[in-house]
Amino acid sequence: MVEENRVTLRGMWSSMYSKRVELALRVKGIEYEYMEEDLMNKSMLLLRYNPVHKKVPVLVHNGKPVAESLVILEYIDETWKHNPRLLPEDPYERAKVGFWANFLHLQVFEALAVVFTSEGEVQERAIEQVHE
Numbered sequence: 001m002v003e004e005n006r007v008t009l010r011g012m013w014s015s016m017y018s019k020r021v022e023l024a025l026r027v028k029g030i031e032y033e034y035m036e037e038d039l040m041n042k043s044m045l046l047l048r049y050n051p052v053h054k055k056v057p058v059l060v061h062n063g064k065p066v067a068e069s070l071v072i073l074e075y076i077d078e079t080w081k082h083n084p085r086l087l088p089e090d091p092y093e094r095a096k097v098g099f100w101a102n103f104l105h106l107q108v109f110e111a112l113a114v115v116f117t118s119e120g121e122v123q124e125r126a127i128e129q130v131h132e
């Protein structure tokens with residue numbers, strides 16, 4: 001028998017995408033179990049739950065996997081409709097939030113990741129990009 005409202009988050013401690021989902025679950029007060037993934041040795045479950053991208057985070061709700069952090073945020077907000085709402089009701093406002101959330105990740109966080117994992121000229125360029 002499937003347990004009602006069983007929520008599991010498969011994530012990775014340093015992943016800002018995972019943190020985004022963890023934060024959402026905490027803000028909404030949703031109980032969940034956290035499973036840490038080793039991205040150098042991905043679990044069979046991660047590959048099964050997210051066969052397209054094979055990435056964290058994946059939220060598993062009553063056995064049903066949802067992948068992609070922004071998609072997960074929408075799913076959380078639609079499934080647990082109580083306040084606080086994560087995204088605005090108005091579709092245009094929601095689209096704007098999605099745009100800036102994506103921008104932040106693609107332009108800022110990805111550049112930050114390069115800052116921490118590179119050196120020399122590549123690192124200099126990434127630092128400039130973050131400042132910009």
Ligand SMILES: N[C@@H](CCC(=O)N[C@@H](CS)C(=O)NCC(=O)O)C(=O)O
Binds near residue numbers: 016069070
């Ligand atoms: N667009 C995805 C990005 C997720 C992502 O890049 N996850 C990284 C960790 S930060 C990952 O799982 N990488 C494993 C890999 O690339 O094999 C989202 O928003 O969830």
